[in-house]
Amino acid sequence: MNYVKTAMLLAGLTALFMGVGYLIGGASGAMIALVVAAGMNIFTYWNSDKMVLSMAGAQEVDARTAPDLYNMVAELAQRAQLPMPKVYLMDEAQPNAFATGRNPENAAVAVTTGLLERLSQEEVAGVVAHELAHIKNHDTLIMTITATIAGAISMLAQFGMFFGGNRDSNSGGGGMGIIGTLAMVILAPIAAMLVQMAISRTREYSADKLGAQIAGQPIWLASALAKIANAAHAIPNERAERDPGMAHMFIINPLSGERMDNLFSTHPATENRIAALEKLAREMGQGSGGFGGGGGGGGGYAGAVPRAGGSVPASGPWSGAARGGPRPGGPWGR
Numbered sequence: 001m002n003y004v005k006t007a008m009l010l011a012g013l014t015a016l017f018m019g020v021g022y023l024i025g026g027a028s029g030a031m032i033a034l035v036v037a038a039g040m041n042i043f044t045y046w047n048s049d050k051m052v053l054s055m056a057g058a059q060e061v062d063a064r065t066a067p068d069l070y071n072m073v074a075e076l077a078q079r080a081q082l083p084m085p086k087v088y089l090m091d092e093a094q095p096n097a098f099a100t101g102r103n104p105e106n107a108a109v110a111v112t113t114g115l116l117e118r119l120s121q122e123e124v125a126g127v128v129a130h131e132l133a134h135i136k137n138h139d140t141l142i143m144t145i146t147a148t149i150a151g152a153i154s155m156l157a158q159f160g161m162f163f164g165g166n167r168d169s170n171s172g173g174g175g176m177g178i179i180g181t182l183a184m185v186i187l188a189p190i191a192a193m194l195v196q197m198a199i200s201r202t203r204e205y206s207a208d209k210l211g212a213q214i215a216g217q218p219i220w221l222a223s224a225l226a227k228i229a230n231a232a233h234a235i236p237n238e239r240a241e242r243d244p245g246m247a248h249m250f251i252i253n254p255l256s257g258e259r260m261d262n263l264f265s266t267h268p269a270t271e272n273r274i275a276a277l278e279k280l281a282r283e284m285g286q287g288s289g290g291f292g293g294g295g296g297g298g299g300g301y302a303g304a305v306p307r308a309g310g311s312v313p314a315s316g317p318w319s320g321a322a323r324g325g326p327r328p329g330g331p332w333g334r
Helices: 004-057 067-079 111-119 121-136 139-166 177-215 216-233 238-242 242-249 269-281 300-304
Strands: 059-063 086-090 097-101 107-112
Touching: 004 097, 004 107, 004 139, 004 177, 004 216, 004 242, 067 086, 067 121, 067 177, 097 121, 097 242, 107 111, 107 121, 111 216, 121 139, 121 177, 121 216, 139 177, 177 216, 177 242, 177 269, 216 269, 238 242, 242 269
Parallel strands: 086 107
Antiparallel strands: 059 086, 097 107
């Protein structure tokens, strides 16, 4: 169902792009807009991962420089039946992560130093599994194309500000007059933004579910989301603040103020995501009752915040028992 919704939203975004082109230049304008969109998508397809990683200040790590993180990604990728992605580390105090790449064979997972410092190993595994789910679902490509088309619509609308109002509506073009031009300049970018954000929210729910299944413990991801959401409002991400267009890529919006699941959110409300993961945990027979051993409360965001010094019960592939030893402390491989 989520794929159908995503396809419909992408079709609507493309139609909006061509519509803006038609209003500026008639039928020829619509065709030019389509060609421009295709060209931008081709360029983005091949270069988006490099551009995003550079903008985020991410540095590649390997089994020698960050062995625990690298080995965790490798084991989870194997569980997800994915090729091993490249692993990157961002020197940011805010805990967060994202995935990028045009396909599973050319993918990358990037996490911040704050994620490794503030989350337990199980919680980091939940986050990494979520990012691998984005790769498996080809969400990185979908969101890259979405962002490209949305940006192109805004560019075309601004272009129409200078040229659309000067066209004669009887000349066979797409003349709109001053009022029509102003309406397009204001409304087209807003409409594109709303569609882009709706697609982003849809893909996040799907990645949460598949990521929880990859890790085998929905509660790990739910606990991580609670911690990251709390930290995101207290610890600024300077690079994301300078370039807010990257916000939709992160597991939790790195910008301040995103707490509601509304039309203008790039991510679903964290409370809703945690509730969905707790429901999935119950369906998998793992129980919900909060984290850190806290019971009762019926789950939800407030009840999901781990207690100080507490962690998700250590059961599964990342527990100390499973590895035959205690969990390593501190940032892994650093």
